[in-house]
Amino acid sequence: xxGVSQSPRYKVAKRGQDVALRCDPISGHVSLFWYQQALGxxxxxxxxxxxEAQLDKSGLPSDRFFAExxxxxxxxxxxxxxxxxxxxxxxxxxxxxxxxxxxQFFGPGTRLTVL
Amino acid sequence: AQKVTQAQTxxxxxxxxxxxxxxVYETRDTTYYLFWYKQPPSGELVFLIRRNSFDEQNEIxxxxxxxxxxxxxxxxxxxxxxxxxxxxxxxxALSEAEGAGTASKLTFGTGTRLQVTL
Numbered sequence: 001x002x003g004v005s006q007s008p009r010y011k012v013a014k015r016g017q018d019v020a021l022r023c024d025p026i027s028g029h030v031s032l033f034w035y036q037q038a039l040g041x042x043x044x045x046x047x048x049x050x051x052e053a054q055l056d057k058s059g060l061p062s063d064r065f066f067a068e069x070x071x072x073x074x075x076x077x078x079x080x081x082x083x084x085x086x087x088x089x090x091x092x093x094x095x096x097x098x099x100x101x102x103x104q105f106f107g108p109g110t111r112l113t114v115l
Numbered sequence: 116a117q118k119v120t121q122a123q124t125x126x127x128x129x130x131x132x133x134x135x136x137x138x139v140y141e142t143r144d145t146t147y148y149l150f151w152y153k154q155p156p157s158g159e160l161v162f163l164i165r166r167n168s169f170d171e172q173n174e175i176x177x178x179x180x181x182x183x184x185x186x187x188x189x190x191x192x193x194x195x196x197x198x199x200x201x202x203x204x205x206x207x208a209l210s211e212a213e214g215a216g217t218a219s220k221l222t223f224g225t226g227t228r229l230q231v232t233l
Contacts (some may be wrong), residue, residue, distance in 0.1 A: 033220060042119075042223030043160070044208050055219070072211065100210040100219035101148050101167060106160035 002026070004107035005087030006092050012113045013082045021077045021110045023092030029105070032075050034067055035091040037109070043091050049075060050098055082114045116141045116163045118210050121224035128197050128231055136192045138207030144168075146212040149190045150185065150221065154204040163205075166190065197231045204228045 005024040013019050025032050031050055035043035036059075045059040051072035060067070064083075069075040078085055089111045093104040118141040128134045140149065151163040164174065166183050174181050178195045194201055208221040 035221075040225070042208075042225050043221070044223070045220040048220060059220070066228065093160075098219055100146075100212045101165065102219065103162050103165060104221060105152075105162070106152075108157065108159045111158075 003087075004089070004092055004094055005026040005106050006090075006110050007106040009108060009112060010111050010113075012115065014027045014115055015082060015084060018078065018080045019082055019112065021090050023075045023077070023094075023107060025036070025075070025092070026072065028093035029096055031097075032069060033093040033104060034060075034075070035093065036078050037091055040086070041113055045049050046077070046090075048098070055072030079112075082107075082112075084114050085113055087114045097101075117144075117147075117209050117211055118222035119207050119222055121207055121227050122179045123227045124225070125228040125230070126190075128229070130199060130231055130233050133193060133195050134229065134231075136205050136229070137187050138190045138192065138224060140188050140190065140207070140209045142209060142211055144211045149180065150208040150210065151190075151192050152206045152208060152223075154206060154226070155166050156203070160206070163192075176178075194229075197229075199231050199233060202229060202231045206233045 007022045011092040034046040037043040047067045049069040064080045066078045089109040091109045092107045095102040096106045118137045147168045149166045152160045180193045182191045205228045206226045208223045
C-alpha cells in the first residue's frame with residue numbers, strides 16, 4: 001500500500017505555541033519511530049512505539065515533547081510551548097517488527113519552524 | 116554507546132566519475148546492523164542496503180557497491196560512474212541488537228552531501 005505519510009509537511013509556529021505532528025505508518029507495521037533532524041545533521045532518535053505501547057522515549061529532549069499512538073496505528077508527536085531550538089524536520093518511520101535488522105520506512109517529514 | 120562518523124561533509128564530482136563515501140562506526144555489541152540511506156532533496160530517506168555484523172561479504176547492486184571491514188569498523192559505499200540523479204545526502208546508520216524494553220533505533224552519521232555535475 002502507500003508509504004508512511006506525515007502531516008503537515010510544513011509548520012510555522014510562534015514561540016510558546018503548542019504543535020501537533022501526525023504520522024500515518026504503513027498499514028500493518030508494528031513499530032513506529034520518531035526522529036528529529038536538525039539542519040545539516042543526521043536524524044536523531046526521539047521515541048519508539050510497539051503497537052500502542054511507548055517502549056522507549058529516551059530521546060525526547062524535554063518534558064515539552066509528548067508522543068502517543070493510542071490505537072497502535074496513527075501517531076502524534078506534540079510539542080508544548082515551542083522554543084526556537086525545536087526548529088527541525090521531524091521524521092516518522094515504521095517497520096514490521098522493530099527488530100534491529102528491520103528496514104525502517106521513512107515519511108517525508110514535517111519541517112517545523114519556530115519564530 | 117554507539118556512534119557513526121561520516122567525515123566527508125560534502126563531495127563534488129563530475130558525472131561518470133566513481134566516488135566513495137566513508138563510514139566509520141563504534142559499538143560494543145558483537146551483533147549489529149549497518150545501513151545506508153539516501154536523502155534526496157524531497158527529504159524522504161530511502162533505504163539502500165543493510166548488512167549484519169557477521170557478514171563481511173562485499174555487495175554490489177548495479178552501480179552501487181559496499182565494502183564492510185570489521186577490522187577497521189568501516190562500511191564504505193562506492194558509486195561507480197556517478198550520475199546527476201545520484202545527487203543527494205547519504206547517511207550511514209547503525210542498529211544494535213535490541214535489549215528488553217529498548218528500541219532497535221538507528222544511530223545516524225551526519226551525512227555526506229554528494230553533488231554530481233555534468
